[in-house]
Amino acid sequence: SSQKIYQPLVFPNGTSQRLPQTIIIGVRKGGTRALLEMLNLHPDVTAAESEIHFFDWEENYAKGLQWYGKQMPLSYPRQLTVEKTPAYFTSSEVPERIYNMNKTTRLLLILRDPTERVISDYTQVFFNRMQKHKPFQSVEEMLIRNGRVNLDYKAVNRSLYYIHMQNWLKYFPLSQIHIVDGDQLIKEPFPEMEKVERFLMLSPRINASNFYFNKTKGFYCLRDGVRERCLHESKGRTHPQVDSTVLNKLHEFFSEPNRKFFETVGRTFDWH
Numbered sequence: 385s386s387q388k389i390y391q392p393l394v395f396p397n398g399t400s401q402r403l404p405q406t407i408i409i410g411v412r413k414g415g416t417r418a419l420l421e422m423l424n425l426h427p428d429v430t431a432a433e434s435e436i437h438f439f440d441w442e443e444n445y446a447k448g449l450q451w452y453g454k455q456m457p458l459s460y461p462r463q464l465t466v467e468k469t470p471a472y473f474t475s476s477e478v479p480e481r482i483y484n485m486n487k488t489t490r491l492l493l494i495l496r497d498p499t500e501r502v503i504s505d506y507t508q509v510f511f512n513r514m515q516k517h518k519p520f521q522s523v524e525e526m527l528i529r530n531g532r533v534n535l536d537y538k539a540v541n542r543s544l545y546y547i548h549m550q551n552w553l554k555y556f557p558l559s560q561i562h563i564v565d566g567d568q569l570i571k572e573p574f575p576e577m578e579k580v581e582r583f584l585m586l587s588p589r590i591n592a593s594n595f596y597f598n599k600t601k602g603f604y605c606l607r608d609g610v611r612e613r614c615l616h617e618s619k620g621r622t623h624p625q626v627d628s629t630v631l632n633k634l635h636e637f638f639s640e641p642n643r644k645f646f647e648t649v650g651r652t653f654d655w656h
């Protein structure tokens with residue numbers, strides 16, 4: 385179909401806007417921005433700044449690959465183009481669409497402890513509603529309904545990784561999906577980024593000296609030559625204190641889904 389044809393314009397200096405060969409598919413609040421910025425330290429990588437929402441938003445997908453390509457940054461032929469849209473991971477129609485664009489697309493998925501992720505997700509929505517002076521419920525009210533974990537709360541569903549993973553594995557082999565440990569990326573970004581470089585078959589150009597711990601922020605920040613920068617203040621927010629019985633319920637709730645996820649991907653993570 386015409387959807388498949390994308391012919392980028394090549395500029396005299398040899399650059400063009402090419403479709404991404406690798407996509408950060410999620411998960412929301414997993415550390416997707418940190419991963420994109422850290423990967424962008426590599427000279428052979430160019431990253432789309434904003435979230436494109438091509439494969440998950442109908443009005444964008446309908447515009448076709450021509451539109452998608454035009455959202456990409458300029459790159460040289462030796463460079464990889466990457467985009468990140470965290471909602472892709474949990475959108476069931478997306479795997480087939482990416483497969484149809486290019487079945488050799490290398491996928492990056494960054495995951496965090498599902499309980500931490502839910503609370504981070506809640507915190508994001510809480511901040512947005514507060515800023516707009518909209519009413520909001522406490523994290524406990526959102527999480528628990530009739531004494532049980534509330535499955536209707538979308539943030540809970542997004543943390544059921546094995547369910548979403550199964551959709552991806554219908555189209556992509558596990559070897560084409562690299563899972564970044566988001567908890568490790570927070571604690572020690574460099575070793576996680578070395579693994580990403582290897583997965584993408586990039587030369588080892590990201591160094592330990594590209595990262596320094598910023599005590600004020602409480603997170604690692606990036607050093608690119610002489611330029612030093614931390615992620616935006618919306619990344620690395622203080623989470624609300626969650627009632628311990630609610631936390632225990634969550635940990636218990638996720639233990640079986642987590643086990644299923646470990647089985648699905650043949651790897652375990654240091655989650656509760």
Ligand code: A3P
Nearest residue numbers: 413414415416417418504603604615619620621
């Ligand atoms: P919190 O703000 O809840 O701590 P995403 O970019 O996918 O929305 O993920 C946001 C999360 O990235 C943050 O969640 C934070 O924990 C995590 N993160 C990982 N590395 C980070 C870094 N170096 N600086 C800031 N946040 C980082």
